[in-house]
Amino acid sequence: MPDSLTPLLACPRCDKALDLVPTGHRCAGCQVDFPSIGGIPWLFADPGTALGEWRGRLNFAIQKLDHDAAEITSALKAKDIHKLTRTRLLRLRSVTRDDASRLRNLLEPLEISSLESNYATYLALRTRLPSDQGLTTYYANVHRDWAWGMEENEASATSVVDALGHARAGKTLVLGAGAGRLAYDFHMRAHPDLTVAMDFNPLLTLVAKRVMQGDSIELYEFPIAPERMEDEGVLRTLKAEAPVRDGFFFVLADALRPPFITQSFDTVVTPWLIDILPEDFVVLARRINRLLQLGGRWINFGSLTFNTANPALRYTVNECMAILEECGFENTRLVEATIPYMCSPASRHCRRESVLTWTAEKKKKAERPPRHEALPDWLVKGEEPVxxxxxxxxxxxxxxxxxxxxxxxxxxxxLTDIANLMVEQRLMNENEAEPAIRSFLIRMYEDSQRSSRY
Ligand SMILES: C[S@@+](CC[C@H](N)C(=O)[O-])C[C@H]1O[C@@H](n2cnc3c(N)ncnc32)[C@H](O)[C@@H]1O
Known part of the structure; x- marks a missing residue:
């Protein structure tokens, strides 16, 4: 079968075309091999580092479930525990263990079983490992996309397909495709020549691939606000109505280093992505311009809540519209609608979001965006002094x-003994030691009492 994906792929380090090799893809210029994980091209600029980091995140998340189960075992040892509470905890422990084992199986392509770090080590290294993009950051999306989210999925697909208007979707790239539902619906309804669904989270992508090839997967959902006892861990069957039609591809990579040949796509879709990326929207708009052919279109869908400390970069919709024009886009159409968001039937928590959908045509080439440098070399290569x-x-x-x-x-x-020892060690004086140790221990105690599942 001809491989229609490889001609679109570029090295995320030097932007040159990639070759298909038996183990995945290869950049002849950089002499770097990009593996294939569970049949999905793994096209991160430093594939080994990214694999190590994602394995760490995934392993941590699974160990966290083991740790949660152990905590439940300790809670069950309390003498005066209510009969109903015991029933709930026994059930929760069993579903937590079961979920860990299901995730281990699902993530087998990442070979995480070879990792040895324990929960405490991961916790200590938390500054980077699970950070804001851990395994479970968008875990709820999996259930919304493939189990209960009919109404939400329909509203999203309609907005995005309508945004295409009478245009041909052509070659389509969905950036930040997550668990893949919107990309699937777009591919099935708008009939692009091909669709590439790209995300950097291997769990979401592995689920999406399995479901779209026609498999059913069972995983537990842990809703934010469970309605009843049995909602604290609901076994969901994730399934697509029909296997995805031909011409659908997955890629695992970083949207800030999109591994595609310049001007490869007629349509780029960014669902719920632009405001969570740690990059100035101006630079992102140039990046998307580069991916599109002249006359191609960018369909953006979702919220507009730029997540950055710099207030200047928290753009409003008017600023975005002006930036689009400055970055080579024209004929921008904007639609706003209020849709339900993450309304699990097992949860008391449900949002309504006012979402924006814009379609912007590429009329001119924009200034070339700089190559995104996420981390310095001493971190990526690991050979230079820290x-x-x-x-x-x-x-x-x-x-x-x-x-x-x-x-x-x-x-x-x-507490007083500890404060006295701090004074003896000359780490604090008599007046400050006791209140300081009390504040510290209060924080540690409160942390220990907080649920860490969500
Ligand atoms: C808010 S979710 C939206 C998921 C999906 N588009 C949807 O509509 O449900 C954001 C998605 O972007 C992905 N993502 C975040 N940063 C990314 C990056 N730098 N490169 C690739 N994917 C990224 C996340 O893994 C997640 O799947």
Missing amino acids: PALSSFQAQALSTRVYAFIMSLIDGKRS
Whole structure:
């Protein structure tokens, strides 16, 4: 069968075309091999580092489920536990364990079973591993897309297909496709020549691929606000109405380094993506311009809540419209609608979102966007010395104090004993030690009492 995906693919490091090789793809210029994970091209600029990082995130998430099950076991040991509570906890422990085992199976292509770090190590390294894009960040999307989200999925698909108007979708790229429902609906209804669904989360993409090839997958949903006891872990069957038609491809890669030959697509769709990317919208608009052929269109769908500390980059819709024009787009059409969002039937929590859909035609080439540099070389390559940044030194000191206080907790010492030891060690004076240790322990205690599932 001819491979219609490879001619579209470019090296995320140098932008040159990639060759198809038995193990995946290869950039002859950079001499880098890009593997295929579960049959999906893995096209991150540094494929080994990205694989290591995602394996860590996924392994952490599964270990977290094991840890949750162990916590339930301790809770069950309480003497005066209510009969109904016991029933609920026994059920929750069983579904939590079952979910961990189902996820392990699903994620087999990532070979995470070879990892050995334990839960505490991952927790300590949390600053980067699960951060804001862990395994379960968009886990609810899987259930919305393939189990209960008919109304929401229909509203999204209608908005995006309508945005196409009378134009031919041609070659279509869906960036940040997640669990894939919108990309699937677009492919089935708008009949593009081909659709590439790209995301950087392997769990969502592996689920999407399995479901679209006609498999049913069973995974638990853990709603934000379960309505009843049996809603705390609902086994859902994820299934598509029909296998996806030919011409649908998955790619795992970073949207900030999209691994595609310039001007390969007639349509680029960005559903619920632009405002969560850590990149100035101006640069992103240029990046999308580069992916499109002249006359092609960008369909953007979703909210507009730019998630950045810099207030200047939290653009409103008027600013976005002006930026689109400055970045080579014209004939922009904008539609606003209010739709339900993440309204699981098992949850008391449900949102309504006022979403924007715009279609903007590429009329001119935009200025070339800079190559996105996510992390410095000492982090990516791992061979250069780690710089002794002043913030690292400050953190090292506070970590030592933290470790010291934690080491004093032995089940015998009181808060006052610990404060006295801090004074003896000359880490604090008499006046400040006791209140400071109390505040610290209150925070640790409150953290220990908080549910960490969501
Ligand atoms: C809010 S979700 C939307 C998912 C899907 N488009 C939908 O409408 O349900 C954002 C998606 O973007 C993906 N994503 C976030 N940053 C990304 C990046 N830098 N590269 C690729 N995908 C990214 C996430 O994994 C997630 O699937």
